[in-house]
Every structure is written in C-alpha cells, then in structure tokens.
Amino acid sequence: MESLIARIRTELAPFHGRMDAVWRLLASCTIVIVCSMTLQIPMLSLSLIMVFFTAQENTVLSRMSAIGLLAGSTLAVMASLILLMFTIDYPMLRILGAAVIAFCGMYFLRTSKLGAIGFLVALLVVNAQAMADNYADPDVLTRLQLWVWVATTYPVVVAMTIQRLFRPALPVNLLVSEYSRQLVEIEHQLEARITGGKPPTLHGAQVARGALALQRQLAFASLGHKERTAARAAAVSRLHAAAAQLARQAPFEASEDERLQMIAIRNACTTLRQCLGHETPFTFAATTATAGTGGARNAILREMERALRAATAADSDEEQPAGTANNGASGAVMPAAVPRVLYAKFAFKAILAAMISYVIYTSLQWPGIGTATQTCIILALPSLGATTHKGLNRLLGCLLGSVAALVATVFVVPHLESIVGLLAMALPVIAVGAWIAAGSPRSNYIGVQMMFAFALAQLGSFGPVTDLTEIRDRLLGIMLGLSVSITVYTLLWPEREGQALKTALARLRKAVAACAHADHHSIGAARLQAWSLLNQCRELQARVAMEPGWRDRNARRISNLLAKAEESLVAQQART
Structure with a gap:
C-alpha cells in the first residue's frame, strides 16, 4: 500500500x-x-x-x-x-x-x-x-x-x-531549462558540502530521468551546432551523475584543498548555466589543488573537472571526437525485422474484437454500450501487456470521470443557469484531467479518459443533463470492450515482449560494460546510451509484468538486475 x-x-x-x-x-x-x-x-x-x-x-x-x-x-x-x-x-x-x-x-x-x-x-x-x-x-x-x-x-x-x-514549449527552451535544472541541483549539492550542511537527496533515478530528458529534447531542438550541443548535454549529464555520487558520500569535513576545488566547480557550473541560454562560449580552468585524504571524493571532483573541460572543448573550435556528438540514439533498442503478416494479424485481431463487441451490443439492442467497439480500437497495441495497461488506465480514468459527472449531476447541474456556471463546473474537472495527462506515459491516459468520460456525460447536449444511464452504459461498454480485447489478444496470436526484454537486458549489460571501459572523450555519450537502455528496460518490464503467465520470480530477478545496473552507472563516477 x-x-x-x-x-x-x-x-x-x-x-x-x-x-x-x-x-x-x-x-x-x-x-x-x-x-x-x-x-x-x-x-x-x-x-x-x-x-x-x-x-x-x-x-x-x-x-x-x-x-x-x-x-x-x-x-x-x-x-x-x-x-x-x-x-x-x-x-x-x-x-x-x-x-x-x-x-x-x-x-x-x-x-x-x-x-x-x-x-x-x-x-x-x-x-x-x-x-x-x-x-x-x-x-x-x-x-x-x-x-x-x-x-x-x-x-x-x-x-x-x-x-x-x-x-x-519550444524544444530549445525546454533543453536550456533542463540544463539549468540539473546544474542548479549540482550547485546545491556542492554548496551543502562546502558549508557542511545537509546535502539534498540526489539518487540514480533522478540522474537517469535527467539524462533522458536532455536526450529527448536534443532530438527535437533545431540547433545550428548539433555536435557542440550534444557534447554539452553529455558534459552536464556527467556532472549530474558525479553530483549523485557525491550525495551518496557520508557527511565529511572538507579539507581546504577540497573546498577550493568545490568552490571552483560550483562557480564554473553557475557560469555554464548562464552561458547555455545565451550561446556564449564557456571556459573552465582546472584548479591546482592537491589530492586530499578521501580518495573517492577526489575522484568524484576530478570527474567533475573533466566534465567541465569537456564542456569547454565543446565550445571551442576544435573538432570533437565522434563519440562525443552522439546523443544516445544508437543505444536505443532497435526492434528486429517483423514480417508483414504479423502486422496483418494485429489489424485482424483489432477488427475482430471490435466486430464481436458490435455484434454483442446490437444483439442486446443496447446502443448505450456502443463504446465497446471504440474501446477495442483504442486498446489496439502491439503487445498484450501494453493493451492490458492501457485498458486498465482507460477503465480507471472512466471511473474517475464518471464519479465526477455523477456528483455534478446530483449537486451542481440543478443550479446551473448560464454558460458561466457550466464552465465553473467543467473546468476544474478538466484541469485535474489535464494535470494527469501532462504527466508520464505510465499514467497520462488516465487524465485524457477522465476528461472524456466527464464531457460525454455532462457536455453531450446543449442543455442540463440529468440522465444517469449514460454514465452507467459507458462504464459497461468500456468493460465489455476491455474484456473482449484482452480475450482476443490472449487467445489469437498473442504478441509478448518477454524476448524483447531479454534482448534489451543483454544490450544494457554491454552498455554498462562499455561505460566502464570508455575513455574521457566518449564517456558522456556511452552513459547517455546506458541510461536510455535502462529506461527502456524498465518500460518493457512494466508492460511484460501485465502479461498472463509472467512469474513473480522473473519480476524480482529483473528488478534486482536493473537496480544493480543503475547503481553501477552511478558508482562509475568514482573511478579514476
């Protein structure tokens, strides 16, 4: 719970x-x-x-x-x-x-x-x-x-x-904003260590989300210096991951040399943050502080300095190594070639489920549950796990929207007199749905369906709605469509992603190993690839877990493997 x-x-x-x-x-x-x-x-x-x-x-x-x-x-x-x-x-x-x-x-x-x-x-x-x-x-x-x-x-x-x-929401602005957010987190982490205060929490999952956010915005930002921008993204990701490794260190009293190093790095991060939004060149001069007693801490600080030097090199006119300009796209899990007959089977299953639902509600002479056919088309996704996940999101969103419509019908609609009152009733529900819809792909469809269910029940006519059967029928229609879709997709040529998950895990192991052996020039791109693969493995795991026959033992083993991969990616920042 x-x-x-x-x-x-x-x-x-x-x-x-x-x-x-x-x-x-x-x-x-x-x-x-x-x-x-x-x-x-x-x-x-x-x-x-x-x-x-x-x-x-x-x-x-x-x-x-x-x-x-x-x-x-x-x-x-x-x-x-x-x-x-x-x-x-x-x-x-x-x-x-x-x-x-x-x-x-x-x-x-x-x-x-x-x-x-x-x-x-x-x-x-x-x-x-x-x-x-x-x-x-x-x-x-x-x-x-x-x-x-x-x-x-x-x-x-x-x-x-x-x-x-x-x-x-211009991609360039979103990219600069993500740069700034990560650099601010790095500065706060360093400031806490400099002053001896309690460092803020910064764990591996945050590093992964940050690296993937940079990678995603890079794919959409139309920038003139793509190689330089990709190198900047790699440098910021290295800084962010090193800061996460620093956050894992036990409280310590920094020596004078370490304080000077951290102050210089913090000031450089502030300067870099100011440069990113104005396309001004960034330069960083490494400190001459000697190594202190804490080997791990000094390794982290040296990694931060190397990342800042990489950002400086990205802004210079020097030619960048090929690995630096990679934004991580090559680390994506490329699906194997799929025969066209599999696509035809997928389309046939979607239409078969829709036609079965159509025959059922027309035979019952119950047009109110006609949403069953629409549900079968909406839930048509490549894998059984993805279909089940979206179906449950659709059902949950419809339940939330139906409850909101029921409350509005009983307590609000009798008092409506103008379109102002209608907006006052509808917009709060739409705002809640919009907040959920603006979230992660794991749950955003709940917000869309919540808004649609409410609108279908309350905004389907040009006058006050007092009939509650629309709410009931829509719920039953979605449940019928969900049941038919899952049955058809389970019994007829089921597409499972278990093998795709195994392939992704194998690529993740290779990517983590590549990070361990990468040189200082290509380490940024290698880590972006590894974080991308880690995120894709987690998304695959969430879908595969909903497929019938998936065993809990497999889920625990894969969860442990992904946790170790994340820990390894963060811990590699401490290597010399």
Whole structure:
C-alpha cells in the first residue's frame, strides 16, 4: 500500500512546465466549450479529446500531431461518406466495408510513422456505423458526418494556436531549462558540502530521468551546432551523475584543498548555466589543488573537472571526437525485422474484437454500450501487456470521470443557469484531467479518459443533463470492450515482449560494460546510451509484468538486475 501511495505521489508531483501545459489545455478547452455551445456544434466531447490529442510536450510534437489529426479526420469522413453512399441500404455490406477500411487503418498504424492517421480513420469509421444504426435518413447521416469533420478539425486549430501563443514549449527552451535544472541541483549539492550542511537527496533515478530528458529534447531542438550541443548535454549529464555520487558520500569535513576545488566547480557550473541560454562560449580552468585524504571524493571532483573541460572543448573550435556528438540514439533498442503478416494479424485481431463487441451490443439492442467497439480500437497495441495497461488506465480514468459527472449531476447541474456556471463546473474537472495527462506515459491516459468520460456525460447536449444511464452504459461498454480485447489478444496470436526484454537486458549489460571501459572523450555519450537502455528496460518490464503467465520470480530477478545496473552507472563516477 505504501509503495502504491508513493507511486501515485510520484506520478502527480509537479515538475517544470507541467503547470504551463495545464493552462494551455484549459485555455483551449474553454474556447472550444464556448464556441461549441454558442454555435451549437455537436459532439463537444469529441472536440475536447482532440484538444488533448493535439497538445504534446513541445511545439514540434504538437505540430506533427495536429497535421496527423487533421489528415486522419478528413480521410475518415471522406471514407465514411463514400461507404454510406454505396451501402446505406445494405447493412451487411456497410459493416463489412467499415471492417475493411478499419483493417487498412490499423495495418497502416503498425507499418508507418504516420500511423496515427490510420488509427483515427479506423476509430471514426467504426464510430460512423453506430450513427448509421441509429439514423436511417441519408441526409441526417451526411450532416452528422460533416459535423464530425467540423468537431474534430476546429479544436485542433484552436489548440495549435494556443500552443504557439501562450508560453510555447519550444524544444530549445525546454533543453536550456533542463540544463539549468540539473546544474542548479549540482550547485546545491556542492554548496551543502562546502558549508557542511545537509546535502539534498540526489539518487540514480533522478540522474537517469535527467539524462533522458536532455536526450529527448536534443532530438527535437533545431540547433545550428548539433555536435557542440550534444557534447554539452553529455558534459552536464556527467556532472549530474558525479553530483549523485557525491550525495551518496557520508557527511565529511572538507579539507581546504577540497573546498577550493568545490568552490571552483560550483562557480564554473553557475557560469555554464548562464552561458547555455545565451550561446556564449564557456571556459573552465582546472584548479591546482592537491589530492586530499578521501580518495573517492577526489575522484568524484576530478570527474567533475573533466566534465567541465569537456564542456569547454565543446565550445571551442576544435573538432570533437565522434563519440562525443552522439546523443544516445544508437543505444536505443532497435526492434528486429517483423514480417508483414504479423502486422496483418494485429489489424485482424483489432477488427475482430471490435466486430464481436458490435455484434454483442446490437444483439442486446443496447446502443448505450456502443463504446465497446471504440474501446477495442483504442486498446489496439502491439503487445498484450501494453493493451492490458492501457485498458486498465482507460477503465480507471472512466471511473474517475464518471464519479465526477455523477456528483455534478446530483449537486451542481440543478443550479446551473448560464454558460458561466457550466464552465465553473467543467473546468476544474478538466484541469485535474489535464494535470494527469501532462504527466508520464505510465499514467497520462488516465487524465485524457477522465476528461472524456466527464464531457460525454455532462457536455453531450446543449442543455442540463440529468440522465444517469449514460454514465452507467459507458462504464459497461468500456468493460465489455476491455474484456473482449484482452480475450482476443490472449487467445489469437498473442504478441509478448518477454524476448524483447531479454534482448534489451543483454544490450544494457554491454552498455554498462562499455561505460566502464570508455575513455574521457566518449564517456558522456556511452552513459547517455546506458541510461536510455535502462529506461527502456524498465518500460518493457512494466508492460511484460501485465502479461498472463509472467512469474513473480522473473519480476524480482529483473528488478534486482536493473537496480544493480543503475547503481553501477552511478558508482562509475568514482573511478579514476
């Protein structure tokens, strides 16, 4: 129970940029709600979720997401209209045609970097079948499909505009901010040792997150001096890891030579932090202090000086070694070649689960649980563990959103008189969902689903909503879709990531060994690769743990191996 509470606190903890992301989402959602309610644009819940899908961690990803969503929405509406044009009087052909289109979309999801377009086409085409079942008039269906296009495109434009105008998350700014954050932590650690105070906590997991954050922002930042910037990132990561090793040292009274060294390093870190944001050259002159009695401490301080000299070399005109310019991308776990038939099997399983759910809710004549088919498309992920993880997140998010909608229906809706009251009711729930959605990939989908469940129950019409059956039916539909998806993915060609985890662990061992033998020029890039592999192994472990048949003994053994790898990466800072 304590570990669960600690994990929840970690997932909800504030970090730099999280509040800005929440404000951007709130501003976008407020504009969308006012526009949809004023102009009576239907499907407000769909519009709001498009806002969440558009807003990403930086402007580059947001722009790519916006282009994919606009293209996917347009293609989906066009495909739905053409399909309805020729099969409106033939339900069986209409359903089979929708299944074929959705199959192509899901196949495209696995085979292309623009797979989000295929995902959106499959989702909206399947959703169009529910409309065709409920409305037999072709004119009404045509208008509804056109409204779908409006409801899914204008929120993307609104969200993208807000992303660019309101404290934009530019990759360059995020990179400089991450530099500054890590250097400030290093300065605080050194200051505590200089003054004899209690040093702040700095452990290996923080070093790993910092190294990966630098690596990720480097991938998106369009900078003129890529090699120099990558070398700076490696140098800062080395400093950060050395500071973590210093934090592990027992309290000690620094000698005069050590104090002079630490003061010089602290001042150099402050200067480097000021230089990074203004592209001014950085220089560092090593101290001439003699070695003291603490061999490990002096090894750490020498490593910090070497990292600062590497940052100085990065700003000089000298040619950098090839290893220094590597931002760690080569350390990624590259998937083996996958036969195309496996992608076809994946698409078939997704459509089969959706069609089974469709047959169930139409046979029961219960259209309220039609969200089951959408759930099957949304949960279509390559591995069984990833599908289970996302399904549980979807269910938890729906529960939170449904509870919020239930409380609002009983206590708030009877007192609403204007759109101001509607905003006062909806925005706090959207803010909570936005805070969760701006977090780590492990839990961010909970926030998206929480917001969507609340909006579907409370913002689905242009007047007060007092019917509670919508909340009940949506929960049952998600549970049905989750059950069908997991059953199909478990029984039919299950894709497991156990072998991928073994391969990643083997690469991690080699990366840790490479760090131990790397020279002072390539050590920064080698450590970035190792930290990246360590993070990928942990993500794989979290997904594999949800696969049926995974034994607790394996989980404990792998957890111990990853903990030892992290300890080894941090401890290597003390080597001479």
